[in-house]
Amino acid sequence: MPVGTVKYYLREGLLPAGTPTSATQAQYGEEHVERLALIRVLVGTGGLTVAAARAALQMIDAPAPSIHEVIGTAHQAIGPEVTAEPEALDRARSLVEAQGWQVACDSPALAQLAAALDACDAVGIPGMERLVGRYAAVAEQLAAFDVAAVPTTSPADAVRFVVAGTVLLEPLLLALRRLAQQDASFRRFEGPDVTPG
Amino acid sequence: MPVGTVKYYLREGLLPAGTPTSATQAQYGEEHVERLALIRVLVGTGGLTVAAARAALQMIDAPAPSIHEVIGTAHQAIGPEVTAEPEALDRARSLVEAQGWQVACDSPALAQLAAALDACDAVGIPGMERLVGRYAAVAEQLAAFDVAAVPTTSPADAVRFVVAGTVLLEPLLLALRRLAQQDASFRRFEGPDVTPG
Numbered sequence: 001m002p003v004g005t006v007k008y009y010l011r012e013g014l015l016p017a018g019t020p021t022s023a024t025q026a027q028y029g030e031e032h033v034e035r036l037a038l039i040r041v042l043v044g045t046g047g048l049t050v051a052a053a054r055a056a057l058q059m060i061d062a063p064a065p066s067i068h069e070v071i072g073t074a075h076q077a078i079g080p081e082v083t084a085e086p087e088a089l090d091r092a093r094s095l096v097e098a099q100g101w102q103v104a105c106d107s108p109a110l111a112q113l114a115a116a117l118d119a120c121d122a123v124g125i126p127g128m129e130r131l132v133g134r135y136a137a138v139a140e141q142l143a144a145f146d147v148a149a150v151p152t153t154s155p156a157d158a159v160r161f162v163v164a165g166t167v168l169l170e171p172l173l174l175a176l177r178r179l180a181q182q183d184a185s186f187r188r189f190e191g192p193d194v195t196p197g
Numbered sequence: 198m199p200v201g202t203v204k205y206y207l208r209e210g211l212l213p214a215g216t217p218t219s220a221t222q223a224q225y226g227e228e229h230v231e232r233l234a235l236i237r238v239l240v241g242t243g244g245l246t247v248a249a250a251r252a253a254l255q256m257i258d259a260p261a262p263s264i265h266e267v268i269g270t271a272h273q274a275i276g277p278e279v280t281a282e283p284e285a286l287d288r289a290r291s292l293v294e295a296q297g298w299q300v301a302c303d304s305p306a307l308a309q310l311a312a313a314l315d316a317c318d319a320v321g322i323p324g325m326e327r328l329v330g331r332y333a334a335v336a337e338q339l340a341a342f343d344v345a346a347v348p349t350t351s352p353a354d355a356v357r358f359v360v361a362g363t364v365l366l367e368p369l370l371l372a373l374r375r376l377a378q379q380d381a382s383f384r385r386f387e388g389p390d391v392t393p394g
Binding site: 037038041044046047067068071072075080082096099100101102104107110112113115116117118119120122123125126127130131132134135136139140143144145146148149150151160161165166168169171172173174175177178180181182184185187189190 | 235301384
């Protein structure tokens with residue numbers, strides 16, 4: 001990693017200062033190396049802005065005692081920031097209610113859902129209602145895995161998992177979905193015809 | 198939509214020219230309005246760059262006869278462009294093979310998977326192997342819905358669905374996952390204690 005990048009992260013408050021060894025030099029320890037790896041991942045693969053990464057790191061540095069609160073705050077900090085019309089938000093809330101999900105009524109994920117539903121309508125995706133129901137059922141399965149995997153060893157471990165899990169498991173999920181789509185389309189459209197009987 | 202934006206899309210080749218009615222004016226029809234809605238959604242909610250949106254629109258305008266090919270091309274065109282180390286790519290390929298998935302060995306989704314796995318390792322997500330297996334199983338379910346929903350009425354309908362489905366169902370899925378996580382964490386960490394017996 002270039003020195004300029006490290007200085008930039010120091011200036012932006014993502015990385016704590018090292019121990020000064022002279023007027024112009026400082027020593028950095030193991031925890032700095034770990035922190036740099038984390039920043040790199042949040043800003044790189046995670047695609048976070050520096051501001052969002054700072055917010056995520058602050059949650060890790062001062063873990064809130066309530067994991068449930070941490071999940072909400074992580075979703076808020078990590079973005080993306082999406083704006084949605086009031087009617088679109090109402091529609092997203094109805095969908096969440098129909099699923100029986102307990103969600104804070106100002107959760108930014110509601111605006112993300114509203115914008116995504118509006119966008120699908122704008123281009124007209126056939127069979128949308130059915131797809132949404134199936135996607136919601138799958139989202140429930142994923143959430144059950146995620147939440148069961150949150151370590152309860154310490155609030156710090158839990159927060160670290162939630163932040164990293166939110167930022168990094170999203171690209172993982174999307175990559176796996178695309179690969180599975182390629183396989184499914186190969187089987188449906190290119191595979192050998194298997195006529196039963 | 199501001200006139201400047203429309204002119205920009207015309208210049209960038211996303212929107213076909215209208216019918217000239219004088220030296221400085223042109224008439225735009227219903228299909229232009231539809232196309233503008235599609236561009237808006239791809240660049241807005243879909244988060245595509247103008248170059249990626251152009252590639253996506255070109256696929257819609259000249260639909261390839263093989264849907265399977267279209268899915269691969271859509272994943273390539275839409276991005277994000279991710280680079281991964283050869284060892285990381287090998288690991289992603291092994292994982293795909295272990296799932297029994299038929300995937301082009303140069304699929305960009307392999308690099309996305311490789312980068313996501315590397316990033317998870319770099320920050321250390323406990324129980325990662327188990328989570329990846331569960332995520333892959335869920336990705337298979339999603340892909341089965343997606344591919345079954347591809348309309349076979351015409352190649353143009355199919356391509357439109359694949360492009361819009363790839364770009365728009367991803368933010369939908371992520372929003373639903375976050376909302377379901379909030380619900381699951383509420384039940385695990387905040388809900389009333391239910392002690393069986």
